[in-house]
Amino acid sequence: MSLMHAARLHEVGAPFQVDQIEIPQPGPRDVVVEVKACNVVPNLRNVITKYPDWFPFLPLPQLPAVYGLDAAGVVSQVGSQVRNVKVGDRVYVNPGRDSGDSHASRAGEPINDPAYTFQGYFGFGAGSREVFTDYPQGGFCQYMKAPANALVILPEEISFEQACRFGYLGTSYAGLKKTGVRAGTSVLIHGATGTLGLGAVLNALAMGATKVFAVARDRELLERVRQLAPRRVRVLSYGDQPVGTWVREHTAGRGADVFIDAIGPGAPSETSMAGIDALRRGGRMVNVGGMAEPLQVDMIRVMTFQISIIGSLWFSVGEGQDMAEMAAAGTLDLSVFDHEIYPLSQINEALDAVEKRRGGFTNVVIVPGS
Incomplete structure (x- = not known):
């Protein structure tokens, strides 16, 4: 033995x-x-x-x-x-x-x-x-x-x-795939300096998103996130100004195409609601962080604005292989x-x-x- x-x-x-x-x-x-x-x-x-x-x-x-x-x-x-x-x-x-x-x-x-x-x-x-x-x-x-x-x-x-x-990277990648992120897409990420949120930033950049709105509280870490791609990443310390107002200032008033909610249990539900409110008509929200408080969602607005709210758990082996190929090609930066x-x-x-x-x-x- x-x-x-x-x-x-x-x-x-x-x-x-x-x-x-x-x-x-x-x-x-x-x-x-x-x-x-x-x-x-x-x-x-x-x-x-x-x-x-x-x-x-x-x-x-x-x-x-x-x-x-x-x-x-x-x-x-x-x-x-x-x-x-x-x-x-x-x-x-x-x-x-x-x-x-x-x-x-x-x-x-x-x-x-x-x-x-x-x-x-x-x-x-x-x-x-x-x-x-x-x-x-x-x-x-x-x-x-x-x-x-x-x-x-x-x-x-x-x-x-x-x-x-790859676990945390893949979770964010699978969530982003569900929203159809591609070249020209704008992506809002809450909790962008955390383990899940940083993975979402890295994958959004690798998938071609041209505007990444990174929201968190730690200004020093947010600056490090911004430096990943200064021409594509904008950062906001939560509370400095309303998230929806900030996002619309940089999207010609439309709002974000995609909202990735990477904040976990213990975060207040109003943080998630602020992200939903920052979406454009037809925008998609994906929860990968597991925020635990109930959401007080205005379903009339969800219907009339055609907002999609999606839960996303983990990722497939195929999606993991996607990330391996992106990393080998240099589009997904794992050196950070x-x-x-x-x-x-x-x-x-x-x-x-x-x-x-x-x-x-x-x-x-x-x-x-x-």
């Missing part, structure tokens, strides 16, 4: 412990990935410390559990029925798992599967518990098992540290991140570092083999 090191949570509220456990073996359509980098996502501490107050409809893995949402590494083993992925391939592991045989899965909408599950994080239905059993490892370990069809093949231009940000790298033995220090980060430019990474 071959063993590996894994950081496991044994008890809610307790620190992670580094244990020795068995290296997983692949099923016929699986691979085993040697993890080279795993992102420490900002929401992780909420997930692991608030049970049973965590959302009851979002199941958690059984303890002791190996967490770690966003992993990148090298394929070390392939199952007997894996035809195209090869040992040695550099990959990002999309952690989204579906049952494979639900109505949503058969319809080509795996993210809408009632048992959809984030491997190494949390699930979305009762069936998630079985998925956790099938794929028990997140990325906080040396080796993890995953389906071969979950892999994004990474070009050499993308480092493992950059690739393990400030990587803070920790070995597996310092997983608890890495969790603390996430809470002290300066916005979305900071990228806290676990490197299990270091």
Whole structure:
């Protein structure tokens, strides 16, 4: 029996412990990935410390559990029925798992599967518990098992540290795709200096948006966002002036084509409402941040202005491959991140570092083999 090191949570509220456990073996359509980098996502501490107050409809893995949402590494083993992925391939592991045989899965909408599950994080239905059993490892370990069809093949231009940000980048990319962002589009982004919001800025620029309106509170970080593309990005510290007035000043009075709401739970609903009010007729709003307060939406205005309000969860493997190709071509700039790298033995220090980060430019990474 071959063993590996894994950081496991044994008890809610307790620190992670580094244990020795068995290296997983692949099923016929699986691979085993040697993890080279795993992102420490900002929401992780909420997930692991608030049970049973965590959302009851979002199941958690059984303890002791190996967490770690966003992993990148090298394929070390392939199952007997894996035809195209090869040992040695550099990959990002999309952690989204579906049952494979639900109505949503058969319809080509795996993210809408009632048992959809984030491997190494949390699930979305009762069936998630079985998925956790099938794929028990997140990325906080040396080796993890995953389906071969979950892999994004990474070009050499993308480092493992950059690739393990694909979760947040992909969430914003999928949301932007739902709105039809293209050349000539104007995009308003709330929470633009955060992990999700910065990803939305980077992807909007990569997809050809010619006007990006970035809204947040931290002026220093907003200036850094503006410098990403000074001719295309305009910034506003929330509260300096009404968002709708500001956006219309720069769009000949029309309003924004797209509004990406990347603010999370705890933000006031009026922030989201201000973004909706800044949309042009026919504009589209996408929520990727999970703002938790109820919205007091004027449905007559939504109807007569043909405003679309869309929820967007995660992203497909194909969308991840899109981002990999954009990054390799240089249109999606992944060089902007400030990587803070920790070995597996310092997983608890890495969790603390996430809470002290300066916005979305900071990228806290676990490197299990270091």
